[in-house]
Amino acid sequence: MNDLETEEKVDVLVIGAGPSGTVAAAILHKNGFNVKIVEKQKFPRFVIGESLLPRSMYNFDKAGFIDTIEKAGFQKKYGAKFADKYEVCDFDFSSQFSDGWTWTWQVKRDRFDHILAEEVIKRGIALDYESEVTAVRFNEDGSSVTQVKKENHTSNIHARYIVDSSGYGRVLPRLLDLNEPSKLPERSSFFCHVKPKEVTSDKERMRIIIIVYTCDIWGWVIPFADGTSSIGIVGSPDGVHRYKGTKEEQMRKWIAEIPALQERFTDCEMVFEPRTITGYSSEVKKLYGNGYVLTGNALGFVDPIFSSGVTLATESGALAAELVTDQLDGKAVDWEKDYSEYIISGVDVFKTFVNAWYSGDLQKIFFSESPNEKIKQQICSVLAGYVWDNKNPFVKKHDRALSNLAKIVSS
Ligand SMILES: Cc1cc2nc3c(=O)[nH]c(=O)nc-3n(C[C@H](O)[C@H](O)[C@H](O)COP(=O)(O)OP(=O)(O)OC[C@H]3O[C@@H](n4cnc5c(N)ncnc54)[C@H](O)[C@@H]3O)c2cc1C
Known part of the structure; x- marks a missing residue:
């Protein structure tokens, strides 16, 4: 030996x-x-x-x-912004239902x-x-x-x-x-760190941005203190990997395709070659x-x-x-x-929210015309991770509360 x-x-x-x-x-x-x-x-x-x-x-x-x-x-x-082509829904963790870190x-x-x-x-x-x-x-x-x-x-x-x-x-x-x-459908992610040509303002750096592209494809922007950002595309494997070319070329096509990425990251420097994780x-x-x-x-x-x-x-x-x-x-x-x-x-509370996201229900709720402030605070608490606060109806009866709300905003 x-x-x-x-x-x-x-x-x-x-x-x-x-x-x-x-x-x-x-x-x-x-x-x-x-x-x-x-x-x-x-x-x-x-x-x-x-x-x-x-x-x-x-x-x-x-x-x-x-x-x-x-x-x-x-x-x-301090919060998270959800954006589609036309609207932005801003969650500020200081306006949340549950007590605790904001x-x-x-x-x-x-x-x-x-x-x-x-x-x-x-x-x-x-x-x-x-x-x-x-x-x-x-x-x-x-x-x-x-x-x-x-x-x-x-x-x-x-x-x-x-x-x-x-x-x-x-x-x-x-x-x-x-x-x-896993009982969830297989999804894929494609991401890298980028250095934009223009420095992101201090105010904008304090939130992540989640970008709705289609119902089952979305993107993230996570700004860091040093001026670089993490960007990623997530969704069905075919959808995420629709572009041909090197990984960098594919990512640049995504940047050109999504206005919120285009305006921030056109001609950015890629800190490392984009990577993929599938079936996570x-x-x-x-x-x-x-x-x-x-x-x-x-x-x-x-x-x-x-x-x-x-x-x-x-x-x-x-x-x-x-x-x-x-x-x-x-x-x-x-x-x-x-x-x-x-x-x-x-975990089950998050699963309900994940399923509602990919079914499109959550997008409907986030971008509905007159969001009820109390409900927004309750949802904000779940997005802040307070998924064990049973005083929150979106925790205690997460499934029913979300599907009922989606029905109301769709009617
Ligand atoms: C695309 C994508 C995006 C994500 N974005 C986010 C996000 O924005 N925010 C968030 O909170 N989470 C996010 N996550 C989830 C996040 O990556 C994980 O949940 C988190 O890193 C888990 O932490 P952990 O300590 O359990 O494991 P890890 O951070 O993975 O640490 C586990 C460690 O165990 C070590 N290890 C493995 N095998 C062995 C072995 N045989 N012997 C000894 N050591 C071993 C590994 O080397 C590793 O260092 C994302 C996941 C994916 C797929």
Whole structure:
């Protein structure tokens, strides 16, 4: 055997150093556990998911990250604009129904995730980059041995609990056969970062823009603090990839095609070659098991339209960390009710909104002639990520509330 093999013992092994993993690890460490994070890639690394939601601020706060993020000077986000060819519907997070944070950030994730990862290292959490989980064996009591490879070195990590925050890697869903096909139709995304010729004004930078192209194709503009922006096109794979040519040529055709992109980004510089992610929606059979819990994208992903990914990733990371704490402290934990049902209830609200978006109902509501202010505030709260606020009828009875409203505005 050429490989060097070592044994290591920790209380909790966290797989993946995205926001879900670092939030979970920071809370577990604060609660007194010996935590280790293993991360497959070298940081900084690119990942998509740049527009955050105010609700995620609670979880960054619980992890003690707010000051660190604030110091990094990321672009502040105060709302979201939805625009079609003729109209703009502006959601200002300060006019929302739910109590709580009314702003957040727009972030380049390579730098953002790296800052959080370095912060947890500073606090004394062991984080190994370029270390890939390749196998896991669970014992009857839920403890486990995880095989982690780094170059020609293999470590066997003995853990009392595993938090799988491996994002699109979906380590435990793959190894334990937990993946389920998504019930949503396959969609594709095509995106890049651009540097416009004219600097975006400070005021315009404070909101993301969602552009309606057709019912099933839309675009995003996420401005960053350094004057560059993220732009993307999302929808049916055939629709998104309708243009021929190099990736840059295809993106320039999209910029020329959509007036809101044309006026901002004609002759822009492309910071990197446009990229594609297709078939990103995913689900799992269960969110937890004996000795492990799935968090963030490892437990599933719905759709980018409402920027819900990092909010769900940090909400599940923070909650999992508190429940693992209770479990390792010998308290009884009802994982089904306190974790699965809670997380799924929030995901379901987003799913209803995603389906209403692609059916065209939400566009009708957003661009209706006389929006009712109270209803707008309630919808604004969902768009700010407050999908667990059952005082909000668009959370408590999300399905019925949205379809009834769509009928009213269409009549
Ligand atoms: C087109 C598109 C646009 C999106 N836009 C937004 C948006 O605007 N806002 C938003 O909030 N979300 C958005 N998302 C979703 C967002 O990308 C994710 O929800 C978010 O990054 C999930 O965070 P995470 O911490 O769960 O996983 P990640 O950030 O993916 O981190 C997981 C980490 O695990 C590591 N890993 C994987 N496998 C292994 C292994 N075997 N061993 C060790 N480590 C491993 C990876 O290297 C990675 O660093 C978008 C998604 C798509 C597809």
